[in-house]
Amino acid sequence: MTTPQSPVLEFPVMLHGRTGAILRKVSAKGQEWAREYVMTGAFSQPRRMRQVPPGEVVIVHSGGDFDIIPHPRWRVHLFSDVFMHLDEGVPDAESERAREAFESFCLSTPWGALYHAVSPSPPRSAQRMARQLAALLRFWDVLQGPRYAFWFDRKYTLEELVEDIYGMTLEAWCPGGAASVREHLTLTVERMARATREECMEAVLRVLPVLMRANADLKHREVLSDPDFLRERLDALRPEEFESLSSAYRFSVNGALYAWDRALAQQ
Template sequence: MTSGEPASLQLPSFLYGTFRSVQQKTKREGLRCGEQYLADGTFPAPRQMLDVPPGEVVVAHEVVDFQHERPAWRLYMVSHVMGFLAPDGQRPFPVRHDYEAFFRDTAWGALFFATTHMGAVSAERTARRLQSVLRFWEPLQSARYLFKPLGGAQTLEEVMVASCDWAMDAWYPEGGASVRTRLEVAAERMASATREDCIEAMLREMPRALAHAGKLKHRSVVADPSFQRERLATLDSRSFERVSGAYTGELISLVIGWDRELGRH
């Protein structure tokens, strides 16, 4: 895809309609994309793009989609497309990874992948996701969004805070700047981060992970920054890359795993 987008936001037509109609259209789109990918390793562009009138609401998270019979822009259902990319017997992750890489270079793909955190949330991958959103900031700003937490329509800035505040806190802890600036700095730092940079970012985000980790039998131990640093430093390269972006959800899984491991000794 080319990076030149119109000033207004455009979404594929398969994302507009009632829940049932979008469900059907996204399944067909997933099968169509999967068929071409299987044939030559590429993806077809959406058959039709539609302008989203300025200020119109885009449903960007499934938890806020209450009115299934109401025609709406259902951005979050890109995930339904991805569910049909790989036929039975084919590994789904490579094709999903390539689908993201291809469609992240569109405004709608950029926002979807930056806010859903699919797959491993490494520093490198998160940097690319945030950079894509920043590239399409103006058209994305023209719409309003239904996202979490529940409530009224939100601006792009509010959606990015709701979905990526962890990235800004971990990678731009200085604060005091606009959401766009914080995302720019965070993405730049993630893109060039060393292993030690990632460890420092993860340590900054650990208190939030611990707050959401539920009941831990060895909380005082896993909450010790020295213990955390030691465990992070000994992760193998693949495991480290998966958590290197400092995404809270990945860190919660780490903390719970450490707690269970301590219980076995």
Template structure:
């Protein structure tokens, strides 16, 4: 356990309650954070942290939140908070991206923030950003193990290890395919490899994940061409640095977007 950490998981009080109450509290917290950030470029700490009793369930994805009148730990509602960061009292929106990036950087250094950013699909999903997110979760591994989690399947309560496989299995398959090791060890290897990945390293990870991306989508018109490793490698070689950075983590959703782009271009020629 890292110095200064507690052995139990604590979440901000604004993430606990009925759906409506958490919605209201996270909006207020987002406005509070946005106001301070605009003043001095910093974020305030949550006003209260509550201990999650051992074994209690934390909701990490909206699709499993079907009992909205029931008080619960609603971690996924951090996204609602972030949606209000750029609001102003005058109603004029600001560019949200620098503020959201800074919010992630700051609160990724908390147990609750590390888990939210590792298990929630938020751009960028590059190798560099995902390495930072996985390293953060690993720093808080012990307290995060105390809770149980609901992700995308109703009634399927996950341990931390099971949650990370469900949410980040694509990263494990692409960057740490050695399945005989524990989930924690595989995450450590994946994070280290992502952090120091060259363009060639990312290409090899992407090629390992292409079959998974192809199998998850039935609407691609030129599947046989797209499935050719030579075609994939040549296509990746033509990407400009910004486009390549977007797919460098080998996230399945990002690869699907790339495949659809290639599919459309094949149809033109």
């Protein structure tokens, strides 16, 4: 169930502060959520919320946490610690179901949708990525208020953040783009959500040459630039391996590209 949208952006208080304090609060909340799931099969919203004023900086990646002198800030990337405590607190037999339920719960909130858009966990399949990015689109208007720290000391708008993380993926799914990042993302989500394996294959094949140009340290560039070689390698992947990169998410496809490069070196 999606949380009713508010014109005011609010995040859980536990995500604001200095790093150590946030990690302690996130750990405690993860344990609390695990106990709640075991008892009820569901998750409740954090009770303590805090407004994120327009223009305030929200750190969404460790590469953007650049304070020499620590200051209390929004550190959404530290939410990742909650998953370890969920895994520890839920019986193994329920672990996969609990993770799926927790992801759905998170995607019903603006802070959860933001976290999963910036730090999508594997498998990064086309359908799963479409679901995560659709959640981001649902909260797009309210998430436009802050500025996002993702790399070094640059402050991104929401559009710039999505373009930086997903620009290659959006172009792979919808070549030629659209009038805005939001429209491009909307078209991509629509295509991802109903894509066949062959359509996923074509999207991955479109993003691979772009990654080749971006990764100058690849050793076997001539072979890796051969479309027939790439299609053969994609066809040879096990179903779960292909699923994990079927969204054409650049970081997943990058991993496969470097694996093929290493394999060529051993031949």
